[in-house]
Amino acid sequence: MTDALLTEIAARRDDLIALTQDLIRIPTLNPPGRNYREICAFLAERLAKSGFKVEMIRAEGAIGDSVKYPRWNMVARHEGGAPGDCVHFNSHHDVVEVGHGWTRDPFGGELDDGKIYGRGACDMKGGLAASIIAAEAFVHLYPDHEGAVEISATADEESGGYGGVAYLAEKGYFDPDRVQHVIIPEPLNKDRICLGHRGVWWAEIETKGRIAHGSMPFLGDSAIRHMSAVLAEMEQHLYPLLASKRTEMPVVPDGAKQSTLNVNSIHGGEAEPEDGYDGFPAPCVADRCRIVIDRRFLIEEDLNEVKAEVHRMMERIKDERPDFEYEIRDMHEVVPTMTDKGAPVVTSTAAAIEKVLGARPEYVVSPGTYDQKHIDRIGRLKNCIAYGPGILDLAHQPDEWVGVQDMQDSAGVMALVLHELLITP
Numbered sequence: 149m150t151d152a153l154l155t156e157i158a159a160r161r162d163d164l165i166a167l168t169q170d171l172i173r174i175p176t177l178n179p180p181g182r183n184y185r186e187i188c189a190f191l192a193e194r195l196a197k198s199g200f201k202v203e204m205i206r207a208e209g210a211i212g213d214s215v216k217y218p219r220w221n222m223v224a225r226h227e228g229g230a231p232g233d234c235v236h237f238n239s240h241h242d243v244v245e246v247g248h249g250w251t252r253d254p255f256g257g258e259l260d261d262g263k264i265y266g267r268g269a270c271d272m273k274g275g276l277a278a279s280i281i282a283a284e285a286f287v288h289l290y291p292d293h294e295g296a297v298e299i300s301a302t303a304d305e306e307s308g309g310y311g312g313v314a315y316l317a318e319k320g321y322f323d324p325d326r327v328q329h330v331i332i333p334e335p336l337n338k339d340r341i342c343l344g345h346r347g348v349w350w351a352e353i354e355t356k357g358r359i360a361h362g363s364m365p366f367l368g369d370s371a372i373r374h375m376s377a378v379l380a381e382m383e384q385h386l387y388p389l390l391a392s393k394r395t396e397m398p399v400v401p402d403g404a405k406q407s408t409l410n411v412n413s414i415h416g417g418e419a420e421p422e423d424g425y426d427g428f429p430a431p432c433v434a435d436r437c438r439i440v441i442d443r444r445f446l447i448e449e450d451l452n453e454v455k456a457e458v459h460r461m462m463e464r465i466k467d468e469r470p471d472f473e474y475e476i477r478d479m480h481e482v483v484p485t486m487t488d489k490g491a492p493v494v495t496s497t498a499a500a501i502e503k504v505l506g507a508r509p510e511y512v513v514s515p516g517t518y519d520q521k522h523i524d525r526i527g528r529l530k531n532c533i534a535y536g537p538g539i540l541d542l543a544h545q546p547d548e549w550v551g552v553q554d555m556q557d558s559a560g561v562m563a564l565v566l567h568e569l570l571i572t573p
């Protein structure tokens with residue numbers, strides 16, 4: 149039975165290539181958020197022709213939405229002929245800046261030796277195209293399937309997803325009574341199932357000082373020296389502590405199987421000079437120093453404890469260091485999420501991978517977050533994975549590409565998942 153689906157998808161290979169190329173040729177750069185309406189309209193027109201009911205949804209008032217750069221999203225739904233579950237494929241349509249080092253046209257969609265090149269080819273227009281071909285092939289062969297098939301193309305994943313999946317989740321599009329299974333075709337490789345991601349806490353730490361003339365620093369109080377005490381304490385105690393916390397989550401790569409902390413930035417004293425200024429700086433004692441920390445934490449850890457660890461560290465320094473004043477400001481936080489291996493979307497995808505690729509899947513967890521966070525937190529849906537074609541390491545790189553055979557194979561997997569979940573034998 150399911151062989152017919154794989155044959156149907158193989159017959160649509162040229163369509164899969166052309167669709168991927170068409171999507172790459174619409175430069176949906178984020179920031180600032182270009183051509184969102186164009187790509188959503190293009191997808192809506194195509195999916196309407198394939199029998200889907202389509203909706204264009206602008207995330208009005210969401211972070212990033214403006215008259216000049218409106219945050220458009222597209223949701224398409226195909227109702228079958230009998231009651232049943234809804235399987236939803238969610239892809240983001242935005243791509244990151246081009247950057248330097250390209251030898252191909254970043255928006256040309258060039259096909260060469262089985263690879264399609266372009267910004268967003270792998271992250272994640274190839275995955276979007278694969279899910280569309282899978283869904284179209286499935287509803288063509290099984291128009292009276294149970295339940296519903298949904299495809300969404302959403303904005304702003306690369307900048308947090310607030311004008312995309314978060315907005316749709318708030319509007320109920322991922323409520324458990326509407327959608328029961330979600331696959332996000334991010335480029336995790338066609339033989340891997342991504343169950344979730346680690347958590348994140350971003351915060352700004354500021355140390356305070358007092359300005360004075362740089363020739364008489366003893367008359368002031370250097371916020372930079374206070375911050376150096378913070379950094380020294382991190383080196384001595386915090387980093388070793390984080391390295392000792394290992395997770396049972398199958399995070400890849402291996403280095404991310406522990407708690408991590410990055411100092412994203414450090415600023416102290418006088419601001420950087422403007423471009424074109426070639427004079428000297430002025431001699432001042434720094435009265436402010438700020439760092440932004442990016443703490444990634446594990447499912448075994450508690451967000452409050454993660455924060456308390458840093459607060460305790462700062463209090464320890466304050467106890468020992470005269471005139472040490474500081475502030476910690478929360479910026480952003482996401483708790484870790486991991487879908488159970490026994491969840492239906494996981495077991496059906498695993499079975500489909502075995503059938504198409506003849507190998508067992510590898511289960512992984514992402515070191516960083518992606519749109520699953522909103523589906524989990526706002527939508528409250530726990531039956532969600534990331535699965536799609538493409539090599540994650542190529543994302544955001546020059547000469548990004550996606551392999552045509554990889555797309556076809558993962559489209560086959562997605563179609564078999566639809567068959568498994570929406571057809572009762």
Ligand SMILES: [Zn+2]
Pocket residue numbers: 240271272305334335
């Ligand atoms: Zn992505």
